[in-house]
Amino acid sequence: MSKDLFYYKLQNKILIANKKFPFDEVSEGYASNYKGNIFALNNLEPKKSRRSFCVTSPQNLFIEEENLDLLKDNDTKNINLPGWIVEHINNRNITSVNTSYPNWQEVLSNRFPIVAKGNENSKKWRVTVVGLGDVGGTLITGLRLLGGDCISRINIFDKDENKMKRWEYECNQILSPSLEQTYPTVVPIKEDDLFNCDMFIFCVSVGVPEVGKEDVDVRLAQFQGNAKIISYYSKLSRINNFKGIFSVVSDPVDLLCKTVFDESNKDSYNNCDFNGLAPEQIRGYGLGVMNARASYYASQNREHIHYLKEGRAFGPHGEGLIVADSVENYNQEISSYLTDKTKKANLEVRSIGFKPYVAPALSSGSLSLIATIKGEWHYSATFIGGAFMGCRNKLIPSGIELETHKFIPDNLFNNLQKTYNNLI
Numbered sequence: 001m002s003k004d005l006f007y008y009k010l011q012n013k014i015l016i017a018n019k020k021f022p023f024d025e026v027s028e029g030y031a032s033n034y035k036g037n038i039f040a041l042n043n044l045e046p047k048k049s050r051r052s053f054c055v056t057s058p059q060n061l062f063i064e065e066e067n068l069d070l071l072k073d074n075d076t077k078n079i080n081l082p083g084w085i086v087e088h089i090n091n092r093n094i095t096s097v098n099t100s101y102p103n104w105q106e107v108l109s110n111r112f113p114i115v116a117k118g119n120e121n122s123k124k125w126r127v128t129v130v131g132l133g134d135v136g137g138t139l140i141t142g143l144r145l146l147g148g149d150c151i152s153r154i155n156i157f158d159k160d161e162n163k164m165k166r167w168e169y170e171c172n173q174i175l176s177p178s179l180e181q182t183y184p185t186v187v188p189i190k191e192d193d194l195f196n197c198d199m200f201i202f203c204v205s206v207g208v209p210e211v212g213k214e215d216v217d218v219r220l221a222q223f224q225g226n227a228k229i230i231s232y233y234s235k236l237s238r239i240n241n242f243k244g245i246f247s248v249v250s251d252p253v254d255l256l257c258k259t260v261f262d263e264s265n266k267d268s269y270n271n272c273d274f275n276g277l278a279p280e281q282i283r284g285y286g287l288g289v290m291n292a293r294a295s296y297y298a299s300q301n302r303e304h305i306h307y308l309k310e311g312r313a314f315g316p317h318g319e320g321l322i323v324a325d326s327v328e329n330y331n332q333e334i335s336s337y338l339t340d341k342t343k344k345a346n347l348e349v350r351s352i353g354f355k356p357y358v359a360p361a362l363s364s365g366s367l368s369l370i371a372t373i374k375g376e377w378h379y380s381a382t383f384i385g386g387a388f389m390g391c392r393n394k395l396i397p398s399g400i401e402l403e404t405h406k407f408i409p410d411n412l413f414n415n416l417q418k419t420y421n422n423l424i
Contacts, residue, residue: 066385114375131204142366253284284381286317
């Protein structure tokens with residue numbers, strides 16, 4: 001394979017490809033001495049592939065299609081690559097770039113500014129939270145308490161100005177007696193400043209059924225109203241040429257993420273031109289609480305406790321969710337039990353007269369958002385082959401890294417495929 005590779009220099013960056021491109025070609029020796037991030041060029045259909053992602057295996061250096069196989073750590077013994085390229089892959093220092101996107105060259109100069117632990121030069125993020133209802137208010141409380149080492153400022157916005165005043169007062173008065181602890185400042189903003197940030201967090205929610213009226217899938221009941229609102233902000237992100245992360249916390253996160261991608265990539269004539277948000281800029285935060293709920297139920301039974309170390313959650317925050325008690329030692333019966341209990345957990349809270357928003361706002365919201373900013377493993381929905389699929393992943397400077405598994409049993413993978421097909 002090495003003799004079929006081509007090496008180029010563009011914007012003082014090194015590009016590698018398995019076919020000819022009209023750029024300045026350099027020798028393999030020159031390319032191998034380059035110390036920075038390297039970019040692998042691909043050409044895939046934009047609607048079904050990301051603009052960029054972190055290459056984690058020789059297998060996905062030059063992929064021909066994005067699908068759930070990206071979750072597999074496939075055998076690469078028969079893939080012949082130069083050792084220096086394999087080393088770059090192992091160090092997560094190669095970014096795959098899809099040249100089908102008209103603005104793909106932006107990737108060469110825009111690395112994700114992760115606030116990595118131990119990196120004193122990391123610049124803290126500014127975040128914007130839109131929607132200050134039960135979830136939004138709880139979420140910014142969590143960010144204020146826990147985000148001091150990675151967030152400099154929390155912008156808040158709501159159509160109700162009194163909600164903004166309330167949360168400005170409340171959150172800025174959360175303070176530890178320790179003089180050493182720092183907190184992000186909570187600042188009400190105008191609509192013009194919504195996208196003056198590194199991460200935009202959508203928490204607006206309409207159509208949530210009242211307690212006692214859950215005769216439909218609660219998350220799907222919200223889709224129509226939330227989709228209309230999020231479409232507005234999606235178009236606004238395009239107008240503002242937003243380069244940060246668009247985070248969706250409102251339900252249903254996977255479907256709303258798809259709406260954000262579709263709507264932000266339409267021009268003024270409603271034609272799709274892929275000049276809006278790239279798929280990897282859009283992330284859905286609903287799966288964190290499902291993992292937390294599965295862990296809660298697993299901890300109540302000695303035969304299920306292994307989930308806390310071996311288990312994983314996949315898919316949506318609701319119907320289609322898959323809880324695997326263990327990936328490599330998958331037990332269908334235990335997994336089905338944990339999946340069912342996790343899916344119905346919110347109904348248990350509703351049955352005693354309360355809306356179940358605290359755990360979602362903190363587990364899926366605050367904690368997962370902070371983990372994203374820090375480049376740590378967490379659960380969120382991210383773009384895979386045309387769908388936003390919930391799985392464990394992390395955002396690092398070279399792009400999104402999906403957690404992969406050396407062995408996924410056929411019955412588990414078939415269940416994942418069914419969920420994935422329903423999201424496309």
